[in-house]
Amino acid sequence: MKLPYRWLQELVAVPDGVDAVAAKLGLRGFEVASVEQGAEPVIDFDITANRPDCLSVLGLAREASAAYALPLRQPDRSMPAAGPAPSLEVSLEEADLCPRYCAHAFEVLALGGSPEWMRVRLEAAGVRSINAVVDVTNYVMLEMGQPTHAFDLARLRSGALVIRRARSGERMRTLDGIERALEPDMLVIADGERAQAVGGVMGGAESEIGAGTRVMVLESACFKPASVRRTSKRLGLKTEASTRFERGADINAAPAAIARAAALFDQIGAARPLGGLIDRYPKPQPPIRLRLRGDRIARVLGVSVADGDVPAILGPLGFEVRTTPDAVHSAATERSEAPAFRAPSITARTPDAPRPSPFALPTWDVTVPTFRVDVLREIDLIEEIARHDGYVGLPATFPRLTAPQPPPDPRTLRDRTIKQVLIASGLSEAMTFAFVERAAALPFARETDPAALANPLSEKYAVLRPSLLPGLIDAAAYNRRRERRDVRLFETGARFTRDGENRAVAAVWSGAAAIPHWSGGARGVDFYDVKGVVETLCRTLAVEIAFEPASRPYFVDGRAAEVIVRRKADAAGAARGARPVDSGVSRKIAGEVGQITASALEARGFPANEDVFAFELDVDAIAALQPSGDVRAESLPRFPSVVRDLSILVDAVLPAASVRGTIRSSAPPTLVHIVEFDRYRGKGVPEDRVSLSLRMTFRSPERTLTDAEVDDGMERIVAALASAHNAVRR
Amino acid sequence: MDISSLKQQFTAELAAAASEAELRALRDKYLARKGGLVSALLKHVASAPADVRPALGRQANELKQHIDAQVGERLAEASARRPAADAVDVTLPGRDPLIGHRHPLTLLRDRIESFFLRQGFLIVEGPELEDDYHNFEALNMPAEHPARDMQDTLYLASPVTSATGTPATLLRTHTSGMQVRYMERYPPPVRLIAPGRVYRRDNLDLTHTPMFTQVEGLVVGDDVTLADLKGTLVAFAHDLFGPDRGTRFRPSFFPYTEPSAELDITCASCGGSGCAMCKQTGWVEVLGSGMVHPAVFEAVGYDPERYTGFAFGVGIERLALLKWGVEDIRLFYENDLRFLEQFPL
């Protein structure tokens, strides 16, 4: 809302310059978008949706009059002498959508330009001058916030105005020249036959006033906000009128705006009234009366307001304030009538002072002016009290803590742990949008038709991501295009299917396995780097995992695995690594790890000949398998362990997990740990075989093991490996 | 050669000796058991007349000790200067361990959470897919409410199953839905923050992204006031921007709070004197807040006569722009490692 400073001054004699006025109103809840200096200074306010009354010079002037404790001068609304009434029939058929409809006929005397003072003001407020009649209607709208519309009476069939719903299939050309299809829930102002205006939105071209207009009908109505908003949205037509009506208009502004227009027409000699005011107002609305309790003000704001301050604050804003007869006054708050416009003061409650007593404070009976459509209950009055000094007088206190808090959400803690592990593993955290291009999503979606947005910003953000990987691959490609070869990124967050959302964590890794160093040893990332991160993460989250070969459209064949997660059967036993968990324990496929295919990389602009490895895990699935309760500390081994290395030749395609399984099932219970420490193919090893070296640790919790019994155990292991896998000891 | 001239000759030769090898050769030249000049002198002393022999012997021994000490000292110095054969070049770069970076938004979120945890707040998390009731209606924004324009919404093409029971129809425009769910489930007192990703149909520009991160707060009790809100938010601003930052608490409007307030801090680029960054006002807006509207309490079944409460909401990206001078909000979602790595771990 552009407020021309001189126009404001005409209504309130503000003593400050334009900047100071802007700052003062800014602190009362009217955010200043900009201040234009110059010959016609203008303050542009961002008016919040609750204050349609301040989409007007008068509304802002009222605020200024309250802020400066200066009187508000009301513009002239005296009705000039009227000529004889023409034939005009107004029937209001839809009082639900239009609670009040006023109209008045005017004889057009001169449709030329309006006087310079008016043109200057309109232009300062951002409105183009058209002709004397249109300028007056715009002037009234800017000044009072009440839109009006002028019809050419001669073009209204049967000299009638009918306020009704549009008929099915009805069409109308609006003032902007566009032919519009109307729908039956839209309100129109029609003549005897056809719609001549869309109520509260825009007038029609057919009955527009022009050079030939002799008699016009000025409409000034109050339309129902929700109806105007729906119609304006449906027609894609947002006007000065619809903006005001959809926020709520003053029911009493309808006749007042006609009187103001009449006075202005008279002042500039543009038109003279004919007949009397036609006012269709079937259900007059009494003004809202509210009870305002002094103790409630103190309870909400945390400060006591002196009794006399309530009328002093609310009065200038147009509220009628009466102290109710049953109000209880304490001796301390009893005082003589506050002088008008005395600057109110708010008293801070000191933190250790008792909260204000509810019995010492009075109650007021407040009548809400009809232009304040936002004030509906007591709390709205309390806001008026609070904002009068821009909250400057409000003390800064703290809410009391009166109860212990429930335990934190485990998801918050888990996410934090996951981030810590991955950052410590060398991955940096990325954040990507939750919506992606359909083509980018499809390969990763389990369903053929992933959850999509109805109104996406663009095709680039059309569907909800079914996986975090497309976003991460795009982020890696973005970095790769900017000379960054070594990209290690992860993200935690929601992914979506038509069955809802799910928390996941995913990562991509390209380039080097470690930070390059002058000492050499450079190596590109491989499957086991990424697998190691997954293992570390799952170990931290205290779940058992296993990997099985898998096939995915976006992973290179033979270089992808499913991550199978199981609950730890026995935390203590699992920590010793002694026994695999029972197969009966619940297990879930909780994710995957693999190398992204060249075609998937190329599709997202990453060089196809480079290796990118990735993983993604379902955090919710893992969470469901995490142990509850505390870790049990285990006593440390009291007897020494015996370590034995074993090198065997086995088939190159035999999974290491099978070898480990055979060893575990044939070994004595004293075997506590197995780890592969070498895998070799090449010279000295037959073509289809591989040399696998394992290190085994034996230990008893009760005694020191003898070489003989460990040897015996090793022999049984070797025999089992030979029979199960045709393994040959090297 | 007499003893004093021998000593002079040694002194000169010692000064000239540069390397450890030369020093050792010098010691041998004078002190070697066979052929050393001082050894020869001592032999000569044995054959000297008896009356001068004791004095001569003492002087020769003193010279021997002098030479031994002097050469020893120089050798020690030289050896201290000499690098060990397996010495490292301490100036070469070390081997960096692999370590990643927290995203700056996480860094700031952790910081914000830590502030509110210190004030006794609980952190709650909720779904990103919401239904209209929890996102709007329960928050005093019925259908056709003009304030819905303040939050242009991204809707789902078709409803999606949600963990909460009711089918989700939109991407949440704020985390307030979580507060509504919490109040539906638990009686007062409430003291929580709800951080998370939120979505609005905003085109990407310097200050907008269609997804951003929000932290909302809610405190409800018998006795919670607007002054409490002011105190909490001013403390928060000082925690984040330093105790010297000017703060301003000013009336505003949100449908779900009444009275509503915005918190401003003094503009960092001009220090409060006014510049383009702050539209010449000297102030920049930090967050929106207010006293919970009684209609919200009614929607969740709290007695608005008995309880009062405050709520606030802040965009972490906006705080990051203000705190770190980031000029383009899109940088947070481009994931350029050169940007991400600028922030502390």
Ligand SMILES: [Zn+2]
């Ligand atoms: Zn500035």
